[in-house]
Amino acid sequence: MATFATFKRLKDKGVAALKQGDYVAAKPYLIQAAECMIELAEENKDAKQRAEQEAYAKELIELAKSCDRKARHGKRGRGVRDRAGEGEEGGPSAEDWIVKEKPNIHFSDIAGLEDVKEEIYLKMIYPFRHPELAQRYGIDVGGGMLLFGPPGTGKTMIAKAIACELDATMFVITPAQLMSKWVGEAEQNVRKLFDAAKAEDRSVIFMDEVEALVPKRRDQQSAVMQRVVPQILQELEGFDRKPGRALLFLGATNEPWQLDTAMMRPGRLDAKVYVPLPDAEARFKLFEIYLGKRPLADDVNFAKLVELTDGYSGADIKAIASRSATRPFLETVSGAQPRNINMADLLAVIAEMPPSVRKKDSEKYEQWAAGVG
Numbered sequence: 471m472a473t474f475a476t477f478k479r480l481k482d483k484g485v486a487a488l489k490q491g492d493y494v495a496a497k498p499y500l501i502q503a504a505e506c507m508i509e510l511a512e513e514n515k516d517a518k519q520r521a522e523q524e525a526y527a528k529e530l531i532e533l534a535k536s537c538d539r540k541a542r543h544g545k546r547g548r549g550v551r552d553r554a555g556e557g558e559e560g561g562p563s564a565e566d567w568i569v570k571e572k573p574n575i576h577f578s579d580i581a582g583l584e585d586v587k588e589e590i591y592l593k594m595i596y597p598f599r600h601p602e603l604a605q606r607y608g609i610d611v612g613g614g615m616l617l618f619g620p621p622g623t624g625k626t627m628i629a630k631a632i633a634c635e636l637d638a639t640m641f642v643i644t645p646a647q648l649m650s651k652w653v654g655e656a657e658q659n660v661r662k663l664f665d666a667a668k669a670e671d672r673s674v675i676f677m678d679e680v681e682a683l684v685p686k687r688r689d690q691q692s693a694v695m696q697r698v699v700p701q702i703l704q705e706l707e708g709f710d711r712k713p714g715r716a717l718l719f720l721g722a723t724n725e726p727w728q729l730d731t732a733m734m735r736p737g738r739l740d741a742k743v744y745v746p747l748p749d750a751e752a753r754f755k756l757f758e759i760y761l762g763k764r765p766l767a768d769d770v771n772f773a774k775l776v777e778l779t780d781g782y783s784g785a786d787i788k789a790i791a792s793r794s795a796t797r798p799f800l801e802t803v804s805g806a807q808p809r810n811i812n813m814a815d816l817l818a819v820i821a822e823m824p825p826s827v828r829k830k831d832s833e834k835y836e837q838w839a840a841g842v843g
């Protein structure tokens with residue numbers, strides 16, 4: 471169910487990524503925002519407003535399309551280091567940046583990644599559900615885990631599903647939010663975050679773009695970072711483990727090779743989980759999930775779609791599904807007879823949408839995963 475709040479969140483994320491020159495990240499948000507706006511338009515009874523919303527959705531789609539071109543010609547990186555390097559003007563207040571949520575995403579909503587799910591159950595869910603057994607075998611409840619892999623493969627979804635499965639409160643944060651150019655403030659921010667997390671029985675701290683914690687340059691900013699990482703690890707180690715309580719620290723990154731070895735020591739982010747691009751079976755499931763709720767023509771051939779989308783991420787497939795819907799939708803809006811999404815719509819979208827992860831890059835992840843695995 472689309473809401474204005476969802477639309478705004480998606481659009482804001484897309485625009486923020488655009489501003490950073492991160493077109494790869496911006497695109498799926500813009501597409502999802504457009505899709506959301508189309509849904510809102512469909513529900514809107516006011517014809518004038520509806521027309522405006524449809525025009526806005528169209529604009530967002532054009533903007534998203536331009537991302538492909540820009541990504542090919544310009545920067546591909548996430549711009550994280552730059553942003554972290556700038557720091558926050560004056561430092562954010564606790565209320566501004568500590569965002570709590572109770573996610574409602576289940577492992578069954580995540581296509582494929584069966585090995586990943588199994589590993590997470592073993593390391594995070596079962597020890598929590600069976601504390602006596604875990605204690606007997608000396609298995610810790612809680613701790614840290616690093617999810618790494620290409621963009622749009624479901625890392626954030628997994629983190630949410632873990633929090634949901636444990637009925638935990640999730641705290642979502644990026645290193646940039648902890649940063650401050652004021653002496654001691656980044657450390658204070660870490661403390662505030664962990665205090666808030668420890669105040670709950672079960673918490674999952676999810677730090678996206680965790681590679682930005684690792685200093686790149688030998689300047690003052692780096693010195694702050696060098697204190698922040700050990701502090702996070704200390705906070706984790708200092709957590710009072712009692713039955714029914716848990717504090718998990720999940721880091722996610724698209725650039726695992728940037729990470730500090732100190733983050734990876736046993737008892738820390740020692741559990742490294744590779745979240746790869748979806749295999750054929752997972753892509754089938756993804757098409758089922760994201761096309762399933764839309765009206766489909768008989769000629770839609772899932773096996774063919776799976777074959778054509780080798781190398782595409784979950785987020786890409788979601789985008790293909792929503793973009794294929796905009797064609798018949800816009801035709802209908804302009805007065806044509808309503809029709810179902812057909813194979814030609816899907817093929818046209820796939821033809822103009824290359825995978826967001828380049829083959830060369832996905833091989834890099836495979837190699838890194840093989841090295842640490």
Ligand SMILES: Nc1ncnc2c1ncn2[C@@H]1O[C@H](COP(=O)(O)OP(=O)(O)OP(=O)(O)O)[C@@H](O)[C@H]1O
Nearest residue numbers: 579580581620621622623624625626627784785788
């Ligand atoms: N395995 C999957 N099953 C279902 N949906 C998926 C899957 N992978 C990706 N998606 C879809 O793609 C969107 C992006 O996924 P998500 O945000 O979890 O990716 P990510 O790995 O965290 O990407 P990034 O590295 O860019 O943060 C999700 O909202 C979801 O709709």
Ligand SMILES: [Mg+2]
Nearest residue numbers: 625626678722
């Ligand atoms: Mg993510």
